[in-house]
Amino acid sequence: MDKSFPLTGWGSLAVHGGHKQDPNYAHLVPIYASSTYVFDDAEQGMRRFSGQEEGYIYSRWGNPTMTEAEEKIAALETFGLNIEVKGILHASGMAAISSLMLGTLKPGDKIITHFSLYGGTEELVSKILPAFGITAIIADLRDFQKAADLIKADKAIKMMYLETPANPTIQCVDLEELCKLAKQNNITVACDNTFATPYLQQPFQYGADFVVHSTTKFLNGHGTAIGGILLGRDVEFMKTKMTKVHRILGGNSNAFDAFLLIQGMKTLEVRMERHCHNAMEVANYLENHNAVAKVNYTGLSSHPDHYTAMKQMRHPGAMLSFELKGGLQAGIDFMNKLKMCVRTVSLGTCDTLLSHPASMTHYSVPKEEKEKYGITDGLIRMNVGIENLPDILADLEQALK
Numbered sequence: 001m002d003k004s005f006p007l008t009g010w011g012s013l014a015v016h017g018g019h020k021q022d023p024n025y026a027h028l029v030p031i032y033a034s035s036t037y038v039f040d041d042a043e044q045g046m047r048r049f050s051g052q053e054e055g056y057i058y059s060r061w062g063n064p065t066m067t068e069a070e071e072k073i074a075a076l077e078t079f080g081l082n083i084e085v086k087g088i089l090h091a092s093g094m095a096a097i098s099s100l101m102l103g104t105l106k107p108g109d110k111i112i113t114h115f116s117l118y119g120g121t122e123e124l125v126s127k128i129l130p131a132f133g134i135t136a137i138i139a140d141l142r143d144f145q146k147a148a149d150l151i152k153a154d155k156a157i158k159m160m161y162l163e164t165p166a167n168p169t170i171q172c173v174d175l176e177e178l179c180k181l182a183k184q185n186n187i188t189v190a191c192d193n194t195f196a197t198p199y200l201q202q203p204f205q206y207g208a209d210f211v212v213h214s215t216t217k218f219l220n221g222h223g224t225a226i227g228g229i230l231l232g233r234d235v236e237f238m239k240t241k242m243t244k245v246h247r248i249l250g251g252n253s254n255a256f257d258a259f260l261l262i263q264g265m266k267t268l269e270v271r272m273e274r275h276c277h278n279a280m281e282v283a284n285y286l287e288n289h290n291a292v293a294k295v296n297y298t299g300l301s302s303h304p305d306h307y308t309a310m311k312q313m314r315h316p317g318a319m320l321s322f323e324l325k326g327g328l329q330a331g332i333d334f335m336n337k338l339k340m341c342v343r344t345v346s347l348g349t350c351d352t353l354l355s356h357p358a359s360m361t362h363y364s365v366p367k368e369e370k371e372k373y374g375i376t377d378g379l380i381r382m383n384v385g386i387e388n389l390p391d392i393l394a395d396l397e398q399a400l401k
């Protein structure tokens with residue numbers, strides 16, 4: 001694409017962003033399945049290693065297919081913001097989050113975070129990082145005064161880690177207010193934007209320093225590859241210290257997964273529009289169904305975080321959950337009756353995915369622990385897909401009978 005042609009549409013950038021003309025004129029960026037890169041002569045090797053000349057050396061450090069994915073996501077996260085960020089593609093969302101924490105924090109530092117977090121991140125901060133002298137303060141960050149008091153009382157807090165909407169509760173925290181609070185106290189802000197995607201929400205707009213994604217989900221969109229990205233506002237820091245951390249920890253992505261991610265992202269806008277439209281309709285349908293006790297969807301005014309979600313997201317997203325009146329057995333029966341929608345635990349794919357935490361992901365978690373997070377026996381989690389709405393509703397209808 002000619003760089004002098006300004007793209008005015010988010011969807012156009014999703015299609016063209018990050019792409020460079022291939023030296024052999026391939027239409028799409030090729031899958032550079034090469035672990036290493038050759039030098040014309042020893043002097044060129046010297047220039048590459050010393051950083052005097054840009055170029056690829058070894059695919060753990062970088063690869064042209066991975067670069068295109070990084071640049072596309074960086075462009076989408078900053079569309080319309082007039083800032084530059086740098087992204088580093090990782091093997092998974094967890095690899096990106098691990099690089100972020102190990103690359104920015106030191107022994108004695110603390111992280112403040114909201115209590116509802118993806119389970120892997122929660123385990124990282126509560127079980128892995130303490131061995132490195134990094135600990136977490138886990139609180140309800142929807143209570144702004146509480147967040148302010150905790151920060152004021154503890155000068156060791158160096159990072160505010162936000163995940164909004166959070167997995168699996170879809171709770172949302174206020175990015176604008178919390179970023180302001182963090183900045184006033186010289187605290188770095190990182191935000192996991194996996195559930196929203198840059199189409200629905202741009203954390204850099206509010207001053208976040210870092211954004212992470214599990215690209216496994218909506219960015220890839222088709223469930224074909226595990227991946228993650230860490231993006232940072234301080235480009236120099238990302239190119240130096242964070243690049244070093246990423247290279248040494250070895251959580252690099254690969255050209256095959258990056259290729260799948262690039263193709264998936266081209267349709268992100270159209271997919272998210274359809275996901276969100278379907279999700280709103282499904283939430284309305286479920287709210288009026290007599291087998292359903294409660295629907296949790298941030299698009300419904302009954303959701304406690306409705307206002308926060310609508311303030312910072314273009315649409316309320318594709319994820320919702322609902323509680324069946326019949327408890328555990330009703331959940332199992334419902335799941336067993338599904339005919340088109342898929343019984344599985346992930347999210348972000350084109351097809352509608354449903355899971356029953358009480359009999360699946362949270363089967364061995366004690367009841368009190370589950371209830372703390374609102375995971376009741378009859379709770380069903382749903383990634384509303386992009387199929388035709390009547391088919392989704394018909395499958396739910398027959399399974400709820």
Ligand SMILES: Cc1ncc(COP(=O)(O)O)c(C=O)c1O
Pocket residue numbers: 092093094095118120121163166167192194195213214215216226227228
């Ligand atoms: C919000 C969120 N962040 C991070 C992760 C971890 O991503 P990955 O499974 O790609 O390591 C997940 C996984 O489900 C997630 O939902």
